[in-house]
Amino acid sequence: MFDCIIIGGGPAGLNAALVLGRAKRKVLLLDENKPRNAVTHASHGFLTRDGIEPSAFKEAAYADLRKYPNIEWTQVRVGAMTKEQSGFSVQTEKKETYHARKILLATGLKDHLPDIAGIESFYGSSLFPCPFCDGWELRDRPLVVICEDERVLHSGKLIWNWSKDLVICTNGQRFLTDEQKKPFLANGIEIIEEEITALEGEDGQLQNIRFADGQEINRKGGFVAVDLQQAAAFGKALGCTYNEQGGIKTDPFGRTSVAGVYASGDTTFNGPQQLILAAAEGSKVGAGIVIDLVEEEF
Template sequence: MQYDCAIIGGGPAGLNAALVLGRARRNIILFDNNKPRNAVTHESHGFITRDGVKPSEFRMIAHREISRYPSAEIANHEITAVSKDNDIFQLMTREGRTVEAKNIILATGLKEILPDISGIHDFYGTSLFSCPYCDGWELRDKRLVIISEGQNIFHMAKLVHNWSRDIILCTNGQQNLTSEQKAKLQSKNIQVFEQRISGFIGQSGHLQQVTFEDGSTVNRAGGFVTPVWVQAVSFGERLGCETNQMGGYVTDSYGKTNIHGVYAAGDASVIAPAQLIIAAAEGSRAAIGVNTALTEAEFE
């Protein structure tokens, strides 16, 4: 069987794309390897009617809704290779199954690389997070730390200041703040620590102290860290998809890449903050793009 579209990735972007295309009566298959980026997340926020939903519950609801549409199939398999021949895509699963599709939607998301600091993974997802819009409310008015080795640390400090006025910034040995930025932070009582971090002290993922290589410590109850984001898989690059400065796929207003038949949605296109509601909207956008292309082809 040749599908109208194969969707790679079972996060909110892929799930919403499957829903829209299923409702459009397109024969589609969604590949979900059940390895979500937000596996460490206890609750997802900022999605109206689903604020505070557990990621596993969100997926269960989505699968149930998609299953109402007989032309939509969900396959719990990992795709290991994608190729294109005569405008038809061949997708290979880890088990060796080959699937053909007229279009594909890359909803594979991103992979986050945290700073190389001992013990950081023990606290990430419980008291250290990456998105203030997702978890700032839960950390409101607490003593917070912002850890960033990149140039966006000043922006993050200004953003987190909305939720707490007790903030410190840790650059982990990097000199990534200008003297003007430091002066502005000092005026807001935000202290900057430029020495390297040696680790963290806390219990059951709940942060209590940040420790530095010079032997000093500072009490903190949580905070935010800025990871480096990279594509979770490289299917798009292998197919020739153009990428932007952030490493995301360049798309038009309907999620279409520069490669005919290839669409990208959600975090894979990196055009907005990595939030569930935005990723889901991106999935809907790409699905409409696919359905529009299929409809136009039928009338040529």
Template sequence: MLDCVIVGGGPAGLNAALVLGRARRKVVLFDNNSPRNAVTNESHGFITRDGIKPSEFRKIAHYDIGKYPSVMIRNEKISDIKKRGMIFDLVTDEGECIQAKKVILATGLKEIHPSVEKLMDYYGKSLFSCPYCDGWELKDRPLIVLSEHPAVFHMVKIVYNWSKNLIVCTNGQKVLTLEQKEVLQRKGIKIFEQKIKTLVGENGLLEAVIFEDDQIEKISGGFVTPEWIQASSFGKSLGCEVNQLGGFITDELGRTNIEGIYAAGDTSVIAPSQVIIAAAQGSRAAIGVNSDLTQEEFN
């Protein structure tokens, strides 16, 4: 019987494994190695690790965790989780059943991007989702802020900190109010509500956006606001409550409304999505797990 199974090997799951390993808990972390940031060349905003490649971050994390013999990392996928009393039965894709007292869901999110031709050719290279992660590298360039959602107004105001040379594109969606348009126009920010035909550039570097009316605007990078959805259905099937953004509702130690289920990282935070925040959430959930196991041992 395991003390805890961690589902997901991103920063949240890795940091949770580290903390639980140091607490001498018997843990298995399942990671099928399909991270959302696979297209990202560098991760930023994590002190001592600013600019690190995600693959290098993962390698260092595995080395750190490897110092604690009670933790095992398995490169497998969990296909099902069921609660049976106070025990959880987890089934791998290979059909193996594993039992644990606690489960940390750190499966992260999936992104649904606007339907724009060639968008993914540039995503992670010159088109990003988080200005706090990648704004510095794009500072003072002519940029696009692309979004089909009302969140575009907030995003463009944030991006304005890094570049004043901005265009806003809503890809055919009327998501800006008249008042918001007036605010942006006073700042010299152009607004394009027509559909986008395609993005243009070479080797992942954006050069221009072409609209369906054949208007062309030159740019050299930008930001897009995708929709976020849970990467797995485990939380929903277990009955975990979610907030308005779709993230799992947790207390200060990562506990969901389902006893024994904890959530960490993007799974619970949704936004802002940063490595350092996800790692902190993993640490928090691990402390929650250890605290509850300890309490149960003394009851």
């Protein structure tokens, strides 16, 4: 019987494992190893780790966890989990069964890209979802913002911070009013509402955008608004409550609506999806689980 089984080996799950392990707790981390940032060449904004490759970050994290013999982990996909009288049962797709007093869901999110020909070739190389993560590398270049809804009213202004040579593309969606367009046009930001027929370039580097009306523009990178979806449905299977954004609802220490089930990181939709924030939340939730275990035992 483990004190806690953690599902997901991203920064939230890894940091929670470290905190739990240092509290002398018996921990099992189950990681499918299909991270959302697999397409990313480097992660930014994490002090002492700025620019690190995601795979190198994970390798360094496991090096830290190896110091603690009470922390175990394995690369496997979880098939199902059930609540039992004494805790939880977790079954993997390899037909293994593990038992734990607590469950931490740190399964993260997955990106759903706009339906544009060729976009996958550039995503993570010259098209990104977050300017705080990758804006510095694209600074002052001719950039594009691809957004099919009113999120562009925020993202268009924000990305203007990194480059004044900016074009907004709504991919055929005509939702902006003339009044909404005015401040963008006044700041030299072109708005193209025609459907995008193709993104072109080489080796992941965007060079050209084609539109249905025959127009073409040259861009050297940019940002795209993605739809975020839960990477796994374990929260629903266990009966957890979800918030309006589609994240698992938690209190400040990661407790969900189901006793003994916790959630941390991007899967909670509690703010921007950034490496350092997910790791910090994992640390806090790990401490919360320790507190609850001690309260039960004392």
